[in-house]
Amino acid sequence: MKKVIGLTGGIASGKSTVVDFLISLGYQVIDADKVVRELQAPQGRLYEAILKHFGSDFIDETGQLNRAKLGALVFENREQREKLSLLQDEIIRKELYHRRDQFLGRENADVNAERDFRENTDEKPREIADVNSVSNFSGSKIYRKLPSVNQLLFMDIPLLLEYGYDGFDEIWLVTVTEEIQLERLMARNHFTKEEAKKRIDAQMPLAQKRKFADRILDNSGSLEMLKKQIEEALLAVNREK
Template sequence: MVKIIGLTGGIASGKSTVVAELRRLGYQVIDADQVVHELQAKGGKLYEALVGWLGTEILDADSNLDRSLLSQLIFSSPENLKKSSQLQDQIIRQELAERRDKMAEQLPVFFMDIPLLIEADYVDWFDQIWLVTVDPEVQKERLMKRNGYSAEEADKRLASQMPLSEKKAMADVIIDNNGSLGQTMLQVHEVLINLN
């Protein structure tokens, strides 16, 4: 029986660190952000859909998506935001489902790293959901340090996301990343032992 595990967290929660450790231990991880990046690359399904909708003015001199212009257009009106969300979600969901099904034919256990797993309603895809969590003040501090944000910018980013405290109710496994790297890795290893 195949076990598919969904991995999620919040900005600066340490999810990437957990993913790196899973990969180091030999587990396969489908990275949703990477998939989106591939779909938005020249000739990708999202690239074609976005150009089809907004026209070639969203491209830069090298015919790649101009991300800052695209972002401005999408966030310029509630209608554009809604349309963009529907268009992109459908293509991303389809691609992730294809990759998930293909991997399920080959592996007994694998992970899918989806930042908006709960918000975008992927919950029923998984046998288990792992949540990497940190306290809000630690999250803010790490975000400011990592991205060079001011306190105000960090607060804005964090406010735009579902709080980690609310996500806990949906998680089967909670990895507390408030402590040292070693403490976090120990939790990951313990959960993996119980997985088999």
């Protein structure tokens, strides 16, 4: 039976590293950020919607959407951030669900693009699988026990929980310590500490996201440790099918 796994985390938590490893194993990953960039390209549905609601000031001299300028606006202005979020949500949601349904082989699936954001922080936490133990694997034998690449679809959605995306068999969360998250974001984006903290604070805290996760991948250690956690999670999925 095919399964769809939602993959999320915080900014600079290392989700892209997890995605790269999953792809190297042959698994299909829908990257929400890439889908958004496609929709934001000239003549794309998001491009046209943003142009209509925010004006041509956010289009550069080449006719492309000025994402940096738009991003700066929404991070500094909560009202504008909420306006953009509502504007984009239905278009992005429908496209992501359409691609998911293609993988599942559904025809004429009824996509509800008006689902409520998940804001109930009092929801009882799910039981979180322990995938943080590091085991010794015997070479390539492990890969014969992993789920078939045709049976799993990963959907990499940074704001999966904030926007209440659903329809997943499991949710995997990539976490790091707050200190590492801050350091990585400052180094990667050349932000000041204040700028980096502002970006982090704009998202749901990782500690809160843990309540909704079925499996936790701790990316505070080495790359090898992270890969072994991913392998353990995949093995667990195969055992539970």
